[in-house]
Amino acid sequence: MFLSNDDKKILLQLARQSIEEKLGTKKPVKVDESQFSASLNMPCGAFVTLHNNKKLRGCIGHLQSDKPLWKTVWEMAWAAALLDSRFEQVDSSELNYIDIEISVLTPLKRIQSIDEFELGRDGILMEKDGRHGTLLPQVADKTNWTKIEFLEQCAKRKAGIGKDGWQTAELYTYQAIVFSEHEILEAP
Secondary structure (H helix, E strand, O other): OOOOHHHHHHHHHHHHHHHHHHHOOOOOOOOOHHHOOHHHHOEOOEEEEEEEOOEEEEEEEEOOOOOEHHHHHHHHHHHHHHOOOOOOOOOHHHHHHEEEEEEEEOOOEEEOOHHHOOEOOEEEEEEEOOEEEEEOOOHHHHHOOOHHHHHHHHHHHHHOOOOOHHHHOEEEEEOEEEEEHHHHOOOO
16 A cells, blocks of 8 residues: 555644544544545555654554445544543543554564564554454554564453463554654654
């Protein structure tokens, strides 16, 4: 999938608008998707991550979606602000300090060996015994974990299948196009 800078700007603006509308700081506006590029109207998975002064404030997404990308981003943005159970809901007083990061995902690819997983390039999804968890590719850059530590942390903290659960889980990889407001909207 290709996203132009205009596509990225639109997605970031839609994400912020979604949060502002849910918090009641802006009146709802009908989105006119007829002017969007084919990429924005393509069904695609995405995560929206919120940071306040570089601290994680919320992150929610769908690995796959049957909705257009713009709609997935719209829904995941307000969900990250209000529904991430790890955090209190974002308050309207925080909006000026929130930086929105969007990860647009490629389709999932089932792998048979961790040799097919490249740390820093791939995100991982693991499924076992009805449980599942994922870590986005960019988590590797932020944590400096080894490949094994990355898999162990996903198994233990995200999937809840124990540190070694990844060894017998079904594993899937995906990549992400990652961009944020401070990179796209504030660039010269």
